[in-house]
Amino acid sequence: MSDGPTHEDADTWRSVRDNAGSWDLAGEIPRTVLSGLGAAGVLCAEVQKQYGGLGMGSLESGALTARVGSLCSSLRSVMTSQGMAAWTIHRMGTREQRAAFLPQLTGGRLAAVAFSEPEAGSDLDAMGTEVRFVDDAVVVDGSKTWITAAAYADLIVVVGKVGDNAAAVVVPTDTEGVTVEKVPHPLGCRAAGHACVRLDGVRLPAANVLGGSGQSLPFLITTALAYGRMSVAWGCVGILRGCLDAVTRHARSRRQFGKPIAEHQLVARMVAEIYAAERVATAVCGHAGECWESGSPEVVIATVLAKHVSATQAVRGAASAVQVMASAGASDGHVVARAYRDAKLMEIIEGSSEICQLELARHALATANTTDRQP
Numbered sequence: 001m002s003d004g005p006t007h008e009d010a011d012t013w014r015s016v017r018d019n020a021g022s023w024d025l026a027g028e029i030p031r032t033v034l035s036g037l038g039a040a041g042v043l044c045a046e047v048q049k050q051y052g053g054l055g056m057g058s059l060e061s062g063a064l065t066a067r068v069g070s071l072c073s074s075l076r077s078v079m080t081s082q083g084m085a086a087w088t089i090h091r092m093g094t095r096e097q098r099a100a101f102l103p104q105l106t107g108g109r110l111a112a113v114a115f116s117e118p119e120a121g122s123d124l125d126a127m128g129t130e131v132r133f134v135d136d137a138v139v140v141d142g143s144k145t146w147i148t149a150a151a152y153a154d155l156i157v158v159v160g161k162v163g164d165n166a167a168a169v170v171v172p173t174d175t176e177g178v179t180v181e182k183v184p185h186p187l188g189c190r191a192a193g194h195a196c197v198r199l200d201g202v203r204l205p206a207a208n209v210l211g212g213s214g215q216s217l218p219f220l221i222t223t224a225l226a227y228g229r230m231s232v233a234w235g236c237v238g239i240l241r242g243c244l245d246a247v248t249r250h251a252r253s254r255r256q257f258g259k260p261i262a263e264h265q266l267v268a269r270m271v272a273e274i275y276a277a278e279r280v281a282t283a284v285c286g287h288a289g290e291c292w293e294s295g296s297p298e299v300v301i302a303t304v305l306a307k308h309v310s311a312t313q314a315v316r317g318a319a320s321a322v323q324v325m326a327s328a329g330a331s332d333g334h335v336v337a338r339a340y341r342d343a344k345l346m347e348i349i350e351g352s353s354e355i356c357q358l359e360l361a362r363h364a365l366a367t368a369n370t371t372d373r374q375p
Contacts, residue, residue: 012037013071020072021333023191029075034152039108043079044086051098052106053086058292062234062285069238070245073342074191076238078110080231080350081149081192085111085157087227092168092210092220100207101170104155112153113224114144114197125217129160129199131167131209138206140169144197148349151182151193157210158199159224165214168224169204177202188341226300228350229307230292233285236310236346239339240278243321246335247271250325261324270320277313284309301363308356314343 016033023029037043045061047053056064061083069076082105089101105111120126129142142160150156156171156178173180183194206212251262251271261267288306291299318339322329329336347353 017071023074024338025333027190029191034110035108038110041106043082044105047086047102047106051102059289062289065231065234066238069235070242074189076235077189077192078149080228081112083231084113084224084228088113088157088168088224091223097210109154110152111155112147112150113157114147115159116145117143118145127161131160131162131169136206138169138204138209140199140202142199146194147197149193150180150195150197159220162214166217166220167214168210168220170208171202175202188345225350226303229303232346232350233306233310236314237281237285239314239343240281240317242335243317243339244274244278247274247321247324267324270324274317274320277317281310281313304356304359308353311346314346318343
């Protein structure tokens with residue numbers, strides 16, 4: 001990586017592309033790479049310039065996310081994590097908290113957001129982590145599991161219960177009582193720093209509670225997950241673009257039965273399906289991004305749709321890419337082999353495909369025209 005990387009630095013992204021396979025095999029991205037991109041504002045590009053960010057809108061940030069996703073889904077996952085943390089701090093925090101924490105996230109420090117627990121995955125109402133106010137301090141106890149980028153994080157935004165409400169607490173990972181254990185051998189996004197986090201009597205200033213008091217758990221979840229879903233959706237566009245690039249180059253150069261395999265109809269069909277998947281995913285993400293920028297009341301359901309469609313299309317597209325590439329793409333660390341594993345995780349994180357389908361069905365049932373129409 002070059003000194004002082006930027007989102008427009010071609011050498012930076014060439015280095016990411018060239019090293020993504022080895023990072024995947026090693027299960028780790030060098031800290032210097034992440035800190036450098038963080039200090040350049042790339043990991044949370046929508047943070048306002050007054051806090052050291054790039055001040056990107058949703059569509060511009062989405063294009064950057066897709067670009068990174070086409071090169072390395074593990075790095076894109078760290079971007080999603082950092083962006084979720086920054087977004088939660090921006091939306092939930094006071095002016096003083098934004099000024100205290102956001103410049104850290106655009107200055108090279110790394111962050112994660114901790115929702116999931118051993119008994120609270122899709123059902124976050126079952127969350128057991130407790131946040132207690134004691135005088136001018138706050139005490140956090142609980143366990144979080146499969147937290148993306150937590151193995152790298154300097155700060156973790158931990159969500160826990162405060163009585164019948166919830167709170168988001170900014171927890172420095174070097175605080176006494178915090179234990180971070182890396183998840184061994186994850187299926188996909190192997191270098192994204194997935195980790196389990198244990199919090200045993202972690203005592204912090206009450207000023208680390210975003211907003212200063214308890215909040216509605218659904219509001220907290222919606223706030224953070226909305227950004228995460230949008231980022232994952234664009235990341236899936238990137239996965240499809242990476243697959244399409246690899247497959248088209250291979251199909252043009254690989255010859256079987258006296259001609260390029262691109263001229264065999266069944267191979268051409270799979271190439272067409274990957275292309276169509278990328279176009280569909282780009283379209284739904286673009287629509288959701290426009291909803292974000294316009295403040296449309298459709299933004300929530302458009303984001304769910306973008307995440308669901310993009311993730312399912314990425315899974316199918318990556319499977320087709322492996323099929324076309326055959327043994328050439330079946331080696332661990334190869335771009336389409338990584339895509340095959342990484343895409344599957346995208347159907348699980350930030351709201352599983354099944355949860356997305358339930359939300360889409362509820363929306364369709366609630367908004368459908370119920371006028372009786374006779375044939």
